[in-house]
Amino acid sequence: MNDPDGDFFDGMIIETGEATPLTPHNQALILAGRELISESLSVGREFCKSMISISTGAIPIYLGILAFILPESYMLGISRGALIVLPVLLFLTAAAVFTYGYFPLTDSFSLDVIEEIEAVRGRVISRRTAAARWGFGLFLAASLLAALMLVANIGAR
């Protein structure tokens, strides 16, 4: 055991407690940490993959509902037409951003150098996180605008 007042190292005082076998709680925490690290890459990838389908799938749903509520011979002016098309463009942009996040990253690293693996992992995660955030923001904006357009045109038929 170290002396109770601790050891001095470069201005720091380090007091060591008793060494014990791992508690069940800490064993579970280590397992959870392992899962967090191993799943950190696939979670962002799967999110981007799902959101590509959702963003592109939202376009025909929006246009379908719009075609249902608008009269057949309804003439859209330029500004109204642009407003109605804007959610479609936003959904497409969101899908493009999610595709960027899903796109495979080309990088090279050595499995023997932990720092290189961590750096590549960090780059992949930060790219996917950025794509997921921007894409989701665009998707939310598109959804809100689409809902607004639909509500504004209810009763036009």
Add this chain to the structure above:
Amino acid sequence: MSKSPPQITVNPCPNCQGHHTFPLRIRRSPVMSLSGEANQPGPRKFTLLCTCPKTGQTFQTELTVTPPPSERIVSVEPDPAEEEDES
């Protein structure tokens, strides 16, 4: 005050009852007080996971690190590159 690299001594090891020394990698960062008052970060408690060099089993040990004035402790981990076994 020692200028040697920080390390902890585990004696006895809960796995082999031996005596091990684990060098530590401690990350520190300077702290500046904007208010003019001394805002000294206090000691930080860490639960460190160490691997017994004899049995290869992991055990835990608690340590409290008190930083020097105007510094804070960011992280503490065993430095596997410099592990020693003195049992």
